[in-house]
Every structure is written in structure tokens, then in C-alpha cells.
Amino acid sequence: MEKSLLKMLKFQETTYDDYIAYLWKMSDEFQGYLSTTNQKLLFSMTFKVQTIPETTKPVPPVFNAGQFNKDAVAKLLGKVNVLITKPEKRKIQPMTAVTTQMKSTKKQLKQSKEKSDVKQTLSLSCSVTIILTKVRKYSVPDVENACHVSLEKPDRLWVSDLRGYLVQADLRGNLLLKINTKNGTIGYHTVTQNGGLIYSDIEKKVIYRITPDKKITELIKTGEWTPLTVHSTRINGDILVGMKTYKEAKVTRYIKAGKEIQNIQRDKKGQELYSDPHYITENFNGDICTSDYNKRAVVVANKSGQHRFSYKGQGSEFLPWGICTDVLGHILVCDKDNKSVHLLDQDGGFLSIILSALQGIKDPRGVCVDDENNLYVGQFDTNTVTVYKYLQ
Template identity: 40%
Template sequence: MMYRFVLQKSVRVTGVTRGYHISRVSSDRVWISDGNNLILTNTAGDRLHHLTGIPSGLFSYGVHTVNNDGDLIYIDSDYNINNLSKDDRIKTTLIKYKAPWRPQSVYSSLSTGDLLVGMYYYTIDTFTGKVVRYNSTGDHIKTIQHHHNTGHGLYSDPGYITENHNGDVIVSDINRVVVTDRRGRHRFSYRGPPSGSGLEPRGICTDELSHILVCDYNTDSVQMIDSDVYFLSHILTPRHGIDKLLGLSYDVRSHLLWVGSQNSDTINIYRVVDEDSLSGK
């Protein structure tokens, strides 16, 4: 399948200074965070709802998600995980913070409704990470932390987390993308394209074919790899006029890709276009 992403619209979002993370609500509404604020916006850039009190700075990457009911699930500044109802009226704490593991990223599975939470703790210049699966009401199901064969730790700093149609759990770590199956068995780690440029992964999402799309902070690009670790292409690069990419969200229904940057309050929205349609075939 040959396709590329064409810029459809650039949206300046009222109330944020950068696009750390993006969570889809509908084809025309998303939640966007910048390290201090969490804003519900539409494709016109209007501020529809505003939350504060989320983790700040380096610890505010993938701190929110939207579940199948349209509720916002987010990590607050006390590192509790909360559910805010779709009408923005009822707030419920799902998971209370328990030291020393701090939640840093959260994702609501579209297939199971489970919550996947990336956590870390820091000791003497060392980050140690894990991913914990909870059900939709916050009950613990499974912890993914070590390689099933070697026993080595899988994660250091799980900043963003998502899932594909195969049930694989996909995590942006410090210098690699770590993929495990739904049982927690390590499948592969992706460390960058064949060029050898390395990888500093940030925002991550998947498409309807279970391709993995990941922002690379190192090369200012969005890369696409398949579900078996093979690099496919750079779908966005600096020649598209974007840099220091952080937030990424793909809507499989509308085929829109929302992209946020560290250096701008403007969110770029791209649409997938089939190459055959562009050539008139």
C-alpha cells in the first residue's frame, strides 16, 4: 500500500505553548497538553475545556488518553490517574499513586478497554521502567518489566505508550521503541532507520494496518515501521516545515494525523492520500 501524508490544515491552539501529547476524541476534537495545560480543542483551535494540574516538564509526555466512551483519562500532578467524564462534569480517581513508581504515560485500549500505564522510578542517575496493565476500573491485571528470556529490564523511561490491532504494546523509551505482545513477551526493539541516525522517540501511534508511526526528536521526522520492526519510510521530515516533534495521534476513521511540536502552539493536521489517487490512476 503506497500512500503519503498531505497537510490539510494548521491549527493554532488557544491555551497551549507546544504540543507534547495529543489524544483523539472524535474526527474534529482532540485533547492537547503542553506540560502545564490540558486543552480540549477542535479543528478551529477553539478552547472547549481547560485542565491544569498535570505533571510538568520532562514528565508530562504521554499523560492522557481517551477511552471508548469518550472520557478523558489523565495523570495529575500528584501522579494519580483520573477519569473525567465525556461531559467534563464527573471526575473519578481510578488509580492512586504508590511510591516509588511514578506513572508517566497512559493509554486506553480500544479493543479491551484496559489501561496501559508506563511507570518509572529514579535512583542515583538511573531510570528503571515498567508497563502495568489495569482493567477499566483500575484493577491490576499484569506487569510487564523484564525480557521473558534474558530477565533484563525492558524499559528505562516509558514516555509514550500505544497499542496496535494485534494487541502489541508499543512504548517510546529513551532511545528505542519497545514492542511486546499482549502477554508481555518481548517481540522487538526498534532503534532507528538503516541510515544509522539513531532514535529519540517521542509521540507514537498506529494505523489501520498496524504500522507504527513514531516522532523522532533526533532527526525531526515521523517514521513508519511495520508490525515486525522493518523500517518503511520517513513520512514527515524537516522539509515539511516542522521540527522538534513530540505529539502524534492518528484517527483510523478519518485518516487524519495530528502532529505537535515542542516549538509551536500550532498543530498540523495531515490526511493520508493514496499515491494512485494522486497520479490519477
């Protein structure tokens, strides 16, 4: 019925369109006779205009409401009966304590307690068991080492090496795309929410976007600032850029379209937060976590740009490199000096060294975590990326 009505109305629409076109034609012809040379001829002529074409008035369907009552509805759908019975008493069993296999010193536990007393921030790390298991290992083509790793899909990743080559490969070792950026060992690329890639060019001082269909377009020009490291946030897709000039450094936030909306540069006392931000990421609570080479620290600011803490390792030597966070808010950072990976809670409390030479890692430089708690680790001495399961 609906199709027949639409067909009738469409036919009538065409009829009226044709008639309107006919009237416009007649109008143009009449305007021509209004000229000075044709005025005498106009009075001796008779214009015949076609009548408006007839159309059929459609007959709309009529809705007839059905008859029903409560019993009929209850029979069709069922009903809820409230039982008149005395409720039983139940006993609440106390919760059992959850243990962790991570070892912490008395000093670290005291520091964590003091920090939780000052700031009511929930740390999820206390109830998590860390058991490191190697899942797989594979080689990345056309790179000498794996200084930075960005995971695009469960079966694809981007890896960059010391020479500045940026490659896209699948887990079977097939090369999909290769770009010569000349950037070196910094975290200068990041996968976006829609599956594309953003990377910086430190020579041209430009940030480029690679769409999923492999088109490269210019996204942001940073002027006099050299864009060292970039990160596309999971929360809203904003772009965080760590950059510097010859005398100062900062972290700038852009929206996805490339408009600048925030600059983070100094703490409340006016002191410079950054000196050489070469890796950057965002935690699940909005904290901006940056590995700063010259300050030899992980510098963490909240989403408003206020400095929260700086982590400087557990000994006299600590040089942060690749950095990432997981779904529980842990911060994972490579230590270039000690050739290891540190695991921190979201407040900067040290939890464990989860990767070192004991696990067969020689020189970890790049890390990232997927949605299934798999840790991808790139190393400086080889072009292989090793995957570990560490959250149970």
C-alpha cells in the same frame, strides 16, 4: 383489545390490594383484643369480616389459524427454480502486482524477508501507497506547544504542552476545558472508548478520569510508582500505564474499572525492558509499543508481555517521542533528534521517513491517527496541530 384487558386486570389488582389492606387492619385490631385486659370483652364481641370482593374473569382472545398450501405461499413469496443448463467455463486472470512509492534499501528488504521467514506475521504495509497530503492546520488556545495530542471526536481534541497545561479544544480554536497538571512533555493523557479522558498526575501518583460531562474522579493510585504515560486500548478499553521508580520501570495493564491485571518489566533473560517509558500505545494485534527515553528505543512487547523487538532508528542518533499506530498496524513515531516521523511496519521494519523538514515540520513531538487515516501532528516550536492524509 389488549388495552381493555390490561385496564380490567389493573382495576381488579387494585380491588384486591384494598381488600388485603383491610384484612391486615382487622388482624391488628384482633391482636389488640388478645391482651389480658381485653380478653373478657373479646368473648362478648362478634367480628364481622367483609366478604372477598367479586371480580370478572377476563375472556382471552382466540386465535384462528388460516388455511394455506404450498402454491399459495409460492405465489405470495416467490420460489427458486434450478435451471437445467450446461455451466460455462471461465478463465481466472492472474493478479497484477501492486507497487508502492516507498523506497527501501536492499539491506532493509533482506531484513524484512528474514523476519517474515522466522515469524509468520502478516505485514499489510507492502501493498500500501504512501502519499502525504496536508489536510488542514489550526492553532490550539492556551498552550505554548503541542507535545501530546489525543483525538476525542472528529471535531475535538486534547493537547498538552511543556508547562503541563492540558486543554480541550474544538477545531475552530475554541477552548472547552483547561487543567494544570504540571506533567510536562510526556504522553500522559488518552481518550477512552466512551469519549472520556484519562490522565496521570506524576506528583500525586494518581490517574484521573474525566467523564464526557466534565466530572473529574480518581481512578487509580500507583503507590511508589510514578505514572508517566497512559493509553486506553481500542480492543477492550484496558488501560496501559508506563511507570517508574528511581531504580526500575515497567508497563502495567488495568481493566477499565482500575483493577491491575498485568505487569511487563523484563524479557526472557531477565533483562529490564524499560528505563523511562514516556509515550505508549497499542497496535491492532495487541502489541504494546512504548517510546523509552533512556533506552533511546521503541520497545514492543506482545499482549502476553513477551518482548518482540526494539527499534533504535536508522542511524547513530534516534530519540523516540510521541507514538501511535494506524488501522493497518503501522507504527508511527516521532524522532526528537532528527525532528522527523518514522513509519514502521508492525514487526519493526523501517518503511519511510514520512515527515521531516522537507514537509515543513520543524520539531514533531505528538502524533495520533483518526479512523479516516488522518495523521494529527503536534510540534514543540508552535501551538499548532497539522493534519495529514498519508494512506491512499
